[in-house]
Amino acid sequence: MHSNSIPLPAATPSARAPQPASLQVRGACPHDCPDTCSLLTTVENGVAIRVQGNPDHPQTGGVLCNKVSRYTERTYHAERLLSPLRRAGPKGSGRFEPVSWDTALGEIAERLKAIAARNPEAIVPYSYCGTMGQVQGEAMAGRFFNRLGASLLDRTICAAAGAEGLTQTLGGKVGMRVEFFADSKLIIIWGSNSIGSNLHFWRYAQVAKRNGARLVCIDPRKSETAEKCHEHIALLPGTDAALALALMHELITHDWLDHDYIARHTLGWPALRERALQWSPERAGGVCGVPAEQIRTLARDYGQCFVDRQPAAIRLNYGMQRVRGGGNATRAVACLPALIGAWRHRAGGLLMSSSSLFPLDRAALQRPDLLAGRTPRTVNMSTIGDDLLRPGSPAFGPKIEALIVYNSNPLAVAPESARVAQGLARDDLFTVVLEQFQTDTADQADFILPATTQLEHWDLHTTYGHTDVLLNRPAIAPLGESRPNTQVFRELAARMGFAEPCFRDDDETLCRAAFGDRVDFQTLLDQGFATLPLPEAPFADGGFPTPSGKCEFFSERLAAQGLDGLPDHLPNHEAAGSSADFPLAMISPPARNFMNSTYVNVKTLRAMEGEPVLEMHPHDAAARGIASGAVVRVFNARGDYRVKAEVSLRARPGVVNGLGIWWRKLGLDGTNVNQLTSQRLTDLGRGPVFYDCLVQVQAA
Incomplete structure (x- = not known):
């Protein structure tokens, strides 16, 4: 236990209204996972005693992963932060003293005012998906930083390359509905350990497997998922585009192609065909480090689904896009379903992310109009180590003087962490961390502000693995002096003198604003989730959300930027076999x-x-x-x-x-x-x- 740990008080019922001795509260899992489960929290005398999957939610089916099933252990953890803390020793020593909220917010506001008076862009927010909630994520925080005129954050650390690749090809983060994988006859799990990171998809894949489907896993690691598939293709990291192009080569040479779908619903086929024919299985096998025959077998299985009019589906995940050519690799894989007309089937096509399908009103939540015509510089969260150490310059903008961290732990998760540690150790950097525990990043803070967990606040959740909206209701009162992110930014806004009425919106109001009248909020209140009304086979007749309305094998938008309009294999920055010192x-x-x-x-x-x-x-x-x-x-x-x-x-x-x-x-x-x-x-x-x-x- 840390030296400044505070004894955990008994939880008390919410001050909002008297609660019965025992009840179940509907909520939503807050974590960065495609499944976004519906939760039921059992509360007795104001204490959460159990968190379980909601059996009434079809996507959850009453089942939770090993992690979230232990959510009460996390909420009532002995080292939970329960009061504001101010640094009491050298930066990075991890030594803090409790202070009141009034003291903490007052001192933070004064420091931010002084920095903003010089240049508000010297203040940088740093957040990601410690919670995926739209309200506790970027709603009130977005309003605060927009009004302040702080630097913008390019939130790239997980899925940016794949998202851009998917957008350039299909028009957005769109795809087939996850529940229909249960009816597929071939499932390719590409760059995902589904058992550990997408459990509810894996349940659908198991239904398909029991009904005779073939499962193939493409992953450099022999994961738990790879072990349970019929075949594992253990390619070298960063070679996925080469594999996809070789699959296209085989589809072309054997004429396993839906020529009608290609002609009516794709753009750029002649050019893609020419490029793919350069990638024989032998060439790709040499690049990928896998046998050419293994590539031929997968191509034959995929092409045979077209011949037999059977659905073939690809579950593409983010592992394969965290390399130099990750965007191109995503583009190459996303072209495959159109070649065999897999989109004609509700159980065919591809799913990487469904998040673009949600009619979320981000502007209503984050209020970019508060920028009032300003265009602050943008800091990439993936280069925060270098950026914290940059001096001010015309190219970069002002030196970063303040970092406000919430929903993230950059010292642990950001790349080249020695540079991140060096930057956070600057004595002239003012760092505020909103947290539930004293993480690596919190150790470097000047102030730590205790944050609520998912059981203690309102939130509204979209997903990227299915097509349901979920509402999270608070099940218990905030423990100790912990506060939701929204409340912290409301109170900071007041102390900064921001008088706009939007800073007085409560959390339930924010939840209602997320979709306006596009999702029935009463349904969310009544059952905890609402399913988007979407077609079963969204691209059976084309209608992709691209500028052309087609699956764009060739992207005019990329070509206009001076980039290759076709997907291609780009070797890694640090390609396997390219260094004798680091083999x-x-x-x-x-x-x-x-x-x-x-x-x-x-x-x-x-x-x-x-x-x-x-x-x-x-x-x-x-x-x-x-x-x-x-x-x-x-x-x-x-x-x-x-x-x-x-x-x-x-x-x-x-x-x-x-x-x-x-x-x-x-x-x-x-x-x-x-x-x-x-x-x-x-x-x-x-x-x-x-x-x-x-x-x-x-x-x-």
Whole structure:
């Protein structure tokens, strides 16, 4: 326990209204997961005693993942932050003293006023998906920073490259409905460990499997999902576009093509055809590090679905886009369903994200009109390490003087974390962190403000894995002195002198504003979720939300930017085999029992994970004299990371898997795997390249 931990008081019933001794409250899972489950929280005498999946919600079906089923353990954790804290020692010492909210907000407002008087763009918000909620995420916070004129944040750290690739090809983050995977005859799970990160999709895939469907997993790592599929294609990181183009090559040469669909509903086919014919299975196999025959077999299975008029579906996820060519790779894969007319079937096509299908009114929530014509500079969250260390300049803008962190833990999750640590350690940087626990980032703060958990506030959730809107009601009163993000930014706005009426909107009002009359709010109140009225096969007759209305194999928009209008394979910044000093490629997929850096401090889940490990193939381990359990030094030009090795066939030869994302303070030397990742960006979307990373490993 940290030295400043505060004893947990007994929870008390909400002050809003008397509560019965026992009740169930409908809510929504807040985490960065495609499933966005509907929750039922059982409350007795004001205390949440159980969180379970809502059996009345078809997408949840009463089932929760291992992590969220322990949500009460997280809410009532002994180290939960329950009062505002002010730094009481040197920056980074982790030493704090409790102060009142009045003191904390007063001092924060005075510091921000002084900085804003010089240049409000010197203030930078930093947030992501610690909660996916539209209200506790960027609603009141967005209003506050827009009114202030602070720098904008380019929120790229997870899915930006794939989102841009999908948008350039299909017109947005759109796709087939997840429930219809149950009727597919071939399911390709591409760049996803669905069992650990998309459990409810996996349930549909299992229904399909029991009905005779073939399941193929494409992933450098032999994940739990790969083990349970009929076939695993263990390609090298960053070679997915080459594989997709080789599949196209085989579809073309064997004429497994829906010529009618291509002619009516696609754009740029002759040029794509010419490019794909350059990618034989032999060429792609050499790039991907897989047998050419394995590529031919997958192409034959996919093409046969067209011949037999059977639905084939691709579940594409974000693992494959965290490399230099991630946007192009997404584009290449997204072209495949149109070639065989898979979109004609409700159980065919592709799903990466469904988030563009939601008619969310972001402007009503975040009020960009409060910028009043200003255009602040934009800071990319994936390069925050370098940006915190930049001096002011005409090109960059003012030096960052204040960082306000909420819904994120950048010191653990951002790339090249040694640079992030160096930036956060600046004595002249004023840092405020809204948090539930004293994370790595919170250790570097000047003020820590205690945030509520999902059981203690209102929120409204869209999803990116299905097509339901979910409402989260508070089940219990905020513990201790914790406050929702919305309340913190309302009160800061008042102290900054922002008098606009929008800063007085309460959380329920914000929930209602998210969709206006496009989603019936009474339905959300009554059952906790509402399903969007969407067609079963959205692109059976074209109608893609692109400028042309077609699946755009060739993107005029990219060509107008001087980029290649066709998808292509772009080698990694740090391609496997390109460095004698760092001969191993490293990926850093999430540990099964953590959600990014969330849940790392939940004892039961940490016990399941054990400790940070680096998975190594037996061939690579033997060549270095490394045995399972040995401490190894993983290093490259950016840094060193000491961790225990796990010799395992989950790793393919030439690739090591550094499972994340552990808090740095729990590592052997106070670091985690992001000590090694780089701040270089993707081809599209300005995203990070976590899986585009070369290292060497030595016995320590």
